[in-house]
Amino acid sequence: MFGDGTTYSSFLKSWAATARNHNNNEEESSLIYPSYDASYLFPRYDEFPFPSESTRKAQFAPFCKTGRFVMRRFVFQAKVIAELKAKAASSSVQYPSRIEAVSALLSKCIMAAFKSKSGSSGSHKPTLLTHVVNLRRKARPQLPEHLVGNIICYANALICADGEVEVELDGLVCKLRESIMKPGSDFVNSIQGSGGFHNYFKALNDENDVHTVVQERITFTSWGKFGYYEIDFGWGKPIWVSVAGFGESIISLPTVIILMNTRLGDGIEAWVSLLEDYMNLLQVDQELLAFATLDPSPLGQA
Numbered sequence: 242m243f244g245d246g247t248t249y250s251s252f253l254k255s256w257a258a259t260a261r262n263h264n265n266n267e268e269e270s271s272l273i274y275p276s277y278d279a280s281y282l283f284p285r286y287d288e289f290p291f292p293s294e295s296t297r298k299a300q301f302a303p304f305c306k307t308g309r310f311v312m313r314r315f316v317f318q319a320k321v322i323a324e325l326k327a328k329a330a331s332s333s334v335q336y337p338s339r340i341e342a343v344s345a346l347l348s349k350c351i352m353a354a355f356k357s358k359s360g361s362s363g364s365h366k367p368t369l370l371t372h373v374v375n376l377r378r379k380a381r382p383q384l385p386e387h388l389v390g391n392i393i394c395y396a397n398a399l400i401c402a403d404g405e406v407e408v409e410l411d412g413l414v415c416k417l418r419e420s421i422m423k424p425g426s427d428f429v430n431s432i433q434g435s436g437g438f439h440n441y442f443k444a445l446n447d448e449n450d451v452h453t454v455v456q457e458r459i460t461f462t463s464w465g466k467f468g469y470y471e472i473d474f475g476w477g478k479p480i481w482v483s484v485a486g487f488g489e490s491i492i493s494l495p496t497v498i499i500l501m502n503t504r505l506g507d508g509i510e511a512w513v514s515l516l517e518d519y520m521n522l523l524q525v526d527q528e529l530l531a532f533a534t535l536d537p538s539p540l541g542q543a
Contacts, residue, residue: 244389247375250467251275251387260474279390282433283441300445304369304458307493309517312486313524315533317343319507325532331411334418340500341421343509344372344461345413347498350529351515352400352408354522355457365401365408366456372396372421373462381426394428394444395460396420399452463500470504480504481539484512504539 244252255273262272317325326342334341348370356365376392377384384392398416400408432441469482484499496519499512511533515523524535 243391245375245391245393246373246462246464246467247377247386247392248275248389250464250469251389253472254468255387257472257474273387276385276388279388279392282384283390283392283437284435285438300449301458301460301495304455304495305493306495306516307491309491310487310494310514311517311520312484312512312514313520314483314536315347315511315513315529316503316535316537317509317511317533318503321532322507322509325410329410329414331415333415334411337414337418339509340461340463340465341414341417342410343500343511344370344417344498345410346529346532347461347511347513348400348413348459349408349410350523350526351459351496351513351519352457353526354515354519357522358518367454368400368457368459369452369455370398370400370413370417370420371458371460372417373460374421374424375466376424376429379425380429384429394424396424397448397452399455457496459496459498461498461500465500465502465506465509470502470506483539487514 251273252275255275258272322339322342325346326337326339329337329342329345337345348368352365352368355368359366372395374394374396376394377386377388398413398420400413400416428444431437432444470479472479481504482501484501487494494514497514501510501512502508503510513520513523523529
């Protein structure tokens with residue numbers, strides 16, 4: 242792909258602003274112009290030999306499952322998110338973010354589905370919780386949001402590497418917070434310039450070495466800051482932004498959760514892609530359903 246989610250949202254905003262400018266003669270300053278400077282900041286070094294197993298595609302390949310995939314939408318309203326954040330708080334992370342709290346709960350329940358389906362009554366499988374991180378905001382000074390490219394990295398939290406029987410929300414939040422905070426401005430600086438390509442792939446290899454015990458992977462991507470509900474082509478803003486499903490097709494995919502804001506921005510819609518057998522367990526998980534509503538009508542929600 243030529244760009245990440247931030248690139249696509251910038252493209253849509255620019256397209257919409259151009260359409261409004263054409264129809265309503267808006268100020269030129271309202272238009273958003275993409276920046277193509279990423280290739281100068283992060284130049285590719287074609288002569289550097291790197292093994293194919295060090296690519297992101299290769300890293301996710303072992304965790305792809307083949308079968309009938311289904312997508313379900315779990316909606317967390319603002320009130321229950323506040324309750325979930327309080328339940329997930331600890332002395333280490335006193336104020337979990339909305340994303341951390343929801344990610345922790347979904348991770349706990351999906352891991353329970355993995356464990357139940359495997360028939361194990363003992364410990365959980367070592368699982369990697371992965372969050373997609375926008376490096377534009379990690380840089381100092383920050384890089385512009387309209388910088389085109391895949392300006393991302395993956396924050397990984399290893400769970401149950403020591404054979405834990407139970408996982409708790411506060412512990413998951415701590416691991417998630419630690420992993421998301423790890424890639425900072427020093428990392429962004431290290432992957433820029435002539436030596437950046439080498440440093441980036443070295444970081445990938447280091448991840449491979451650390452995570453050799455991993456058996457499952459759950460990947461989260463948050464679209465809450467993309468501003469989709471503010472995109473207006475001239476005929477009004479959207480009343481609902483959704484994600485395309487798979488039509489219950491038999492395909493090969495990893496476990497992926499897309500987190501989006503509800504229309505007013507204070508709730509979260511979690512679009513969960515799982516093998517059908519796992520989803521059958523997840524969608525009746527009472528701990529999850531105590532906080533989330535399964536596929537409510539979008540017309541009746543804030």
